[in-house]
Amino acid sequence: MLEGKAIWRMQIDEELNDDIQLPISNLTKKLLVKRGIRNTEKAKKFLSPNLEDLYDPFLFPDMKKAVSRIEEAIVNGEMILVFGDYDADGVTSTALLVEALREKDAMVDFYIPNRFTEGYGPNENAFRQAYEAGVSLIITVDTGIAAVEEARIAKELGMDLIITDHHEPQEELPEALAIIHPKIPEGYPFGELAGVGVSFKLAQAILGSVPLHLIELAAIGTVADLVTLQDENRVIVYYGLQALTSTNRPGIKMLKEIASIEGDVTEEHIGFAIGPRLNAVGRLQDASLAVELLLEEDIDQAKHIADEIQSLNQQRQQIVAEITQEAMTIIQESNDKEDSVFVVAKEGWNPGVLGIVASRLVNEYNKPAIVLAIDEERGEAKGSARSIEAFNLFENCMELKSLFISFGGHSQAAGMTLTLENVDKLRKELNALAQEKLTEKDFSPILSVDFAVHLSELSLDTIHEIGQLSPFGMGNPKPLFEIKSQLPSEIRQIGSKLNHLKMSFQYEQTNLDVIGFSMGDLYPKISPHSKIAIVGELGINEWNGRKKMQMMLKDLKVQEWQMFDYRGTRHLSKQMSHLDSGKSKVCLHYSDISTNDLWLKEKFLCIQAEEWSSQQKTSNGNVEELLLYDLPPKLEDLTVILKSVKPKFIHVYFKTDEQNYFSQTPTRDHFKTFYGMIMKRGLLDLKKERTAYANKNGWSNEFLDFIIKVFLELQFVKIENGVLYYNPKPTKKDLTDSATYQLKLNQVEVEKTLYYSSYTELKNWFSKQLGISNLKEEVVHGL
Structure with missing residues (x-):
């Protein structure tokens, strides 16, 4: 048995109906139904996004007012400032709107607040600087909905303020000339636009048509900000990826080159290559450089900026790695490693990357994590938090809101500032809440599996069709499929460091390759004869013009106990080198462990058979792994022990002395031959005749002695x-009346059953002793 690293949550398999009348497979129809798409019209729109499905930007109640004021500013030659944010959504929002305004010959500049000196959102000093620079109209993008005080200052200074944002509105809204927000006031039909999506809608209204030349920027910010990829967002990203694939924008061309992006650009390229590089700038310095890259028209200058951003991204990666290692060291060396929620803090950490560090701690430990940078001068700690699905970070922290100077976020992520004296209080009280609300299972990661499929249901055409559900992301996750327990036709480690796992499964003419990146450590934990259940993402691998079905492995299980067969090996220590030590690992031996095998005592609790009962009481009888070091005198001796345990793994070694165990056993005819000779002759001088008589009959001396x-x-x-x-x-008397003969019979039975049996025969024998039936699995496999 091998437990999966995650809990496989099988989604409810809703019944398929005939409301989707399209020439697609039932598999694809079921996936659409799971995404809330239940009729033909909606399915057509989802599978074939159309620009005509974009909503009229003037459905925003304040859009007309905003466009009118912008046009007035352009006509009057007023200075317009686009006030953005330092993340990928913010910088793409800024670049997109600046470019749209420049097309209308507006006098426009942009401003991105510094994460470290100004923090998030509009601030009084920035607004006053803008006023002194002659700005009369400020347009915020991806920020501003909480800027109540800053809006008052703008009004006081005589500057008009247009707010475009998508973050959760507070109880009090800023007093602005116009607020373009998909959730307030009610009226716009889609409330889940990213900041850049709102900026795109404003650009559409200003330019009078869908700005396809800007849609690639909208796609980057939409994917990077992890908003739901449904409805209008799906249309934006669908066409934005096409635009990114054939882009002529110098800055993006250089980003693609640096990130080695070739061919069709996918949402994964944005999420793992383009987005992180744009985000890296604002994490380490002023994010204006990222906006400049997106707006740059000269290819040489764009390459120079892109190289600088690449360098910043590499620095960011190094800083993240160092802080993550430091945070893990703090956890391991402190008394808090058993905590349900980790709160780690240190002076000198870069606040700009702590969200990434927190995410890595969550991935490593499957526990909520808060990572704080200490500022001794201010007496404050500032940082970020990430959580697991079962623990709502926002709700639980709001129960402790008195501990924070500032706090904001949602169920899985948050940012916060608190006094140094409250750090330990936060750790203590959050852990108390977690212990009250969470169970042990809650700390396991969760894989939401769409449904189980059989290899017979898969084909290149089916997988290609499933790909039409892309772009994948929030609200439209990449489908996860389970393939029930099956014996792989191949399993091996791959990669220069053998750190990846490759398996192949076959059913009739259907072949599926399975790749598990960074899962190579599982290879020695899987018996070559074990059936494996897998969960992963289906795709197509193309190499040298040949296409093959492939699954990217997310998790696997072996749902039956496993037997590892080391009978006859001379390299046991090498073959078991991957095993860690543990109290639940037991080595059972009947004779003394040889000097060469004393290393076993470092990995196993070694128990001599005659001491089994008393030792088991000491170890509470918990045996997950059992190594059978040597053969028992009788099968019954081993059977009694096996009935007292339920191991997940049995390692079969059965170390033997070849001189004793590989000898021939005399038959009754051999006994008759010797008895006839001694009865006829009356005596045999063993000193003189033993060897000669044995040789005459083709026996060894040991055979005759027996x-x-x-x-x-x-x-x-x-x-x-x-x-x-x-x-x-x-x-x-009968031969069986001899204790020696009886012992030999037992030995023969032991050898035949345990040593000379095939793998399948031995495993079946063990299953019987353990009270486990293989019948159910065999029937299922037969079906």
């Missing part, structure tokens, strides 16, 4: 001074 020992025990013969004499009046 027969003699049995006859001596049965008193069929007697020995005096090395001479064996026939007993003319023996008591009638």
